[in-house]
């Protein structure tokens with residue numbers, strides 16, 4: 119079946135189990151990043167549509183919370199079964215709307231299902247704690263209760279996992295959800311939500327609103343009947359959301375940007391380090407919060423490493439066929455942002471060793487392809503050292519030794535992920551403990567977190583919460599202390 123036959127041309131909201139277009143009637147084109155062609159339109163929701171979705175969620179939440187968590191888990195398992203049956207269709211949609219190779223899109227669909235399975239299983243646990251009490255004949259424990267209505271907002275970079283990482287933990291905990299989808303990739307969210315419905319998720323438990331961030335997203339965060347907000351996106355927008363939630367004293371989880379360091383020591387396997395640098399900087403066209411964009415290399419191996427990295431960068435093949443390994447970025451705005459930032463760095467004295475422009479050779483000129491780019495001669499305080507570009511652009515820095523590498527790795531507003539390449543156990547341990555990041559890797563890439571593990575950042579990369587893993591249960595539940603006095607007359 120062609121991808122375009124898998125979805126409606128106007129992607130509707132899903133509110134209270136019904137597909138509806140936004141009341142204002144506006145539409146926003148959805149473009150294929152590979153060639154800029156229009157593939158659909160999303161309905162442009164406003165505050166009134168968001169309010170309808172929140173009301174539907176509120177109405178459905180009580181019964182969903184009263185459904186035993188094990189039973190909620192059965193429904194999530196059924197969702198996984200259907201997602202497994204339709205993986206190919208989901209992958210086709212992801213490939214089309216996000217501009218990905220099919221093998222990558224299949225991998226992402228598989229990652230989303232893995233995450234859903236993990237949280238389906240949590241229905242059989244959803245653990246609290248039993249503790250001791252300081253008082254005789256008194257028992258103390260904690261139980262988890264749903265927050266209520268969860269307002270979820272996601273980015274476009276890996277649309278299927280982004281949906282899964284937020285929606286499934288929120289649901290297993292007994293919340294009803296309003297998801298504001300990413301405006302560049304609304305179709306996969308619509309497809310996954312329809313599967314949830316087909317699998318038996320009661321109407322109103324999962325509601326989708328499509329639209330622009332400043333309209334639908336902001337309205338969801340502002341809505342007073344939303345109990346918890348979970349956001350994946352830029353630090354700029356995360357700060358605004360934190361302010362609103364702070365004013366309302368609303369629970370909020372923020373998964374934000376990164377400018378992640380990858381350190382190459384003098385004892386590293388340089389070929390492996392180059393392979394992992396390319397994977398960190400260029401896979402998913404650099405559109406990972408966990409992508410490696412600051413490559414910090416010991417002086418004694420700098421020239422050799424840079425030569426190999428430039429050669430490996432030149433060998434990257436652009437396109438979305440199975441042979442290509444670097445797709446487009448998500449939209450023209452992102453492309454323009456990174457091209458102009460590289461141009462400013464160059465004007466300030468940086469050397470562009472390879473790339474630096476929009477790519478048009480061998481790929482459609484109307485697509486949003488960025489050449490894989492390596493710069494050096496950049497000041498660590500320069501804009502391009504401190505700003506997340508979310509594209510296939512990295513800067514290489516020369517350092518004298520381990521201490522200098524660690525200082526530079528930590529000299530960033532962000533603290534999401536970090537990686538070191540070394541054969542020294544001592545260096546590896548010192549780095550993983552000393553680097554300011556929520557996730558660290560030895561001899562690999564800056565990415566690679568797994569759905570059963572907690573992910574999140576320090577400094578401007580987040581607000582201290584961790585999702586997914588069992589730690590996501592802390593985001594989507596409230597802990598309640600329960601004290602049982604078994605013989606109160608004797609106390």
Ligand code: NAD
Nearest residue numbers: 272273300330331332335336351352355373374375376407
């Ligand atoms: P973005 O912040 O512009 O948008 C993300 C989402 O927020 C979109 O759905 C958008 O519509 C919505 N939004 C925009 N303005 C809003 C507002 N005022 N109120 C409410 N919602 C609003 O980010 P982007 O450029 O689309 O995504 C890339 C960013 O996401 C990068 O910074 C990347 O590092 C980050 N990201 C982080 C993680 C993580 O787990 N830490 C994962 C993926 C992406």
